[in-house]
Amino acid sequence: MRYKSQSVAYWYFAAAMVLFGLQLVFGLLSATKYLGPDPLINLLPFDVTKVIHTNLLIVWVLTGFMGATYWLVPEESRTEIHSVKLAYIQLGLWLLMGVTAVIGYLFGYGAGNKLLEQPIPHKITIVVVMLMFLYNVGMTIKKSGRFTTTEGVLLLGLGSAALLYLPALLHYSNYTVSIYYRWWTIHLWVEGVWEMIQGGFLAYLLIRLTGADREVMEKWLYVIVGLVFIAGILGTAHHYYWVGVPAYWLPIGGIFSALEPVALVGMAIYAYSALRRSGLAHPNKLALHWTLGSAVFTLFGAGLLGFAHTFPSVNKWTHGTLITAMHGHAAFYGAYAMIVLAMIVYALPSITGRKEGGSAAGYWSFWLQLGGMFGMTLSFATAGIGQVYLERILGLGYLDTQLKIQVHFLMLIATASIFTVGVVLFIYDFFRHAPRFHLEPEDDDLKDRPTGNLRAETDPVKYG
């Protein structure tokens, strides 16, 4: 830790860890209800466990994003955070919002709009918290007078994420129109501005961990951002196929969303070539695992498995089946869970005073999570293929089909348990060392290199 105020990141990460653990409890509960019969049907039915599962996911990932930003900005701008107090107030308000929302769901109080179930007061709180956060980070950078491209991309991503949440605050009397704008938030988040956030963290981590040249990394970061938006904005139309909008969205959705994986391929090459060409061996190899893992798993979960059902001719049959859950898990985990975990693992040695190399528990956690999530993806995939074939193509009833794919739900629970062991190890490893906020002198090796040095040939695409 080079700046005292970076310690706020620890509390954000700690909160994210707790919420991540809780998310899995509700995921496992939901999955066992697939098998049924459900003894809790009247106390805690599926709709409640599922809404809590997905909402905790969004809350903990955003908590991780904010914590990681508070960690990154002081280093990038070489200054203390503008107001540490504001950062803590913001965290308190945010957690209050998250916890009361979950309690509300338990008692059947929510907006009942997929992924945007937060009641209006909570939605307003989310906007207020985001504004506090952006103000605090913005002032930090403004005071320091040093604004790097990595920060710029990250902040633009976070700012746009807040902006794109606004349509969710409005009320639409036409259900089709409300679906239309729901995707401005959900799709443009995960396949647009959140990818900027992921890209920003990725660039930061790669520069620190591999010593890749900043100028080159940031140049390619812009290219990736450009590719994300060329495909991602009009790619929104892959959610417009069957919801009552004009037919021209079908070809537009097919063409542009099929291009979305290009940016993800770019991101994976970006990470891989930075690693290959780097001269620096940073001792935190575990953080490198998570960083590279995130780029690769995103390519698999979002790029490959998103592509698998994005053409209208395929989506017509797979739409709204467990195939979507297959893709949703692998993509969300690879792109956003893993990048947050990478930032946490990178920051942990300096906030808790543990050794850089990563512990055995840390490595076990990495591989168990990866293996578990891969298995969960396969379970959802095989269940989904069975569902599409029996229910959608042959016309067997929904309930009868679900009975025929029970074995895949058993697989899901088994692999999810492996995944959960991995996460429990991660959380254990996180809390094993108490925080210890002491300052280290600037490490020359890790300091940014000036522009145009010898390493300028580290050109990820040319040599990728």
Added chain:
Amino acid sequence: MNKRQTRLFAGAATAVSALVFLVLTIDSHRQFGKLTNADNITPAVSRGKDIWHAKNCINCHTLFGEGAYYAPDLTKITQLRGNTYLEAFLRDPSKFYDEAKYRRVMPAQNLSDTEILDLIAFLDWVSKVDNQGWPPRPILVAGATIPGTDRTVAQQQSVAATSNTQAATAGSVSTADDPVALGQALFNSVSPSCNACHSIAPGVNMVGPSLAGVSARAQQIISSHAYKGQAKDVAGYIRESIHDPSAYVVTGASYSANGISFMPNTYGQSLKPEQLDYLAAYLGSLK
């Protein structure tokens, strides 16, 4: 490319895409009214939509294919079920599906009668939105069997044989004019579609009873004392069952309430008399 150029690329790519997207959004708004029959969004439909949200139905079901995957898609549910059935189901879902058999059921939603009517109005509006014909084939809640496995080979041959004889006696008439074939097509295509509630496989009782062997049953029913309807023969009984389902109700707790059948009573208006004849011919042919 240098950094300034790549930044320009990112900015320009985003700006152009966003612009095209906004223009298309404006055009979509121009068309929403017609595609979604916005004029039919009555206060009841709006209230139904609010109840749909408030009760969190979306986190078990999908609508337009969006939601959760724990319960069936409801986009076209009102075209598979009539109002009587949906009202009864939403009032008390536990009466309809056996948890021991299906391993998952819908919990009671504690809806008032007007809330139920509003929800059905909303779902009916949804079912009429022009959504490019999705789903490509009806998504049934339960029942039906994998084609080819629903009847024994002997049964399939007997239907085929009946059609053939009739086609043959009519001389040059093609199968397109064969009443049994026409009836079979209607069975799967009228709205609400019969096969969403009835299987033709023996013993497969869905929302309605299996129609295998209905002609033999019909014979017994019309000659029994309990029968108060007008039908004199099997074809008459089947026609009556379709245009006036409550004239005689098959016993079964989930088939009717207070003597009112859950089968839609709308076919009398929506089907032509000759279509009733075709259906009767088809069902009469199921031995």
